[in-house]
Amino acid sequence: MSQDLLPKPLPYHLMEQIRREIIAGRHAAGAPLREQALQIEYGCSRAPIREALRLLERRGLVTHEPRHGFRVREVSATEVRQIYEVRALLEKQVVLGLLGRVTPELIAELHATNATMRAHRAAGDVERYIEANIAFHAVLRAHAPNEPLGRALDVVYEMAEPIRHALLHRSLRTSQAAEQHDDIISLLEADRVVEAAEEMYRHVFTGMPVALGTVAHPEGSNG
Known part of the structure; x- marks a missing residue:
């Protein structure tokens, strides 16, 4: 077995x-x-x-x-900011690890997972959308293996998971993560890896304002 x-x-x-x-x-x-x-x-x-x-x-x-x-665990606004700051730095480092490693296979896998994200967003399926989003980032990690970096990201993902769900239950329809992923893919396709890493850093931070709102105004509030 x-x-x-x-x-x-x-x-x-x-x-x-x-x-x-x-x-x-x-x-x-x-x-x-x-x-x-x-x-x-x-x-x-x-x-x-x-x-x-x-x-x-x-x-x-x-x-x-x-x-x-x-x-x-209750997550404060300060902790939300810290989670996003750490994740942005780590995700940027993942992309930098792709220097000299960008392949057609990588690009095809990224396009495929991004298409899956779009399909789940259109269907309003938060759980599967999150799974596809995680899969997108997992593809990057798989093509630039770095065990210490991967373990650090696993911890950050776990802490961020309730925040991510609360955020997307509010804003799935307006999420632009797939479009931002397109920009990262285009830069990688052009072998502009350093620029793709900077774009990834910015991409992670785009969700922070709404995430802070989930802390300040929990679900069900009119604020």
């Missing part, structure tokens, strides 16, 4: 379930994650629930205070 088909240990399975619910907004920022309620919901003992919450804490989605328990 392939290792990918083996069942995950229960704490990891629970972590993925709770993670999806946090990202989808079922557990709001700052909301308590009560172990007893999760036990009842998932029909298991407290130990794997607690381990799942500890795993989420390490991934930056959950916080823990002694005697107060676990809560969904």
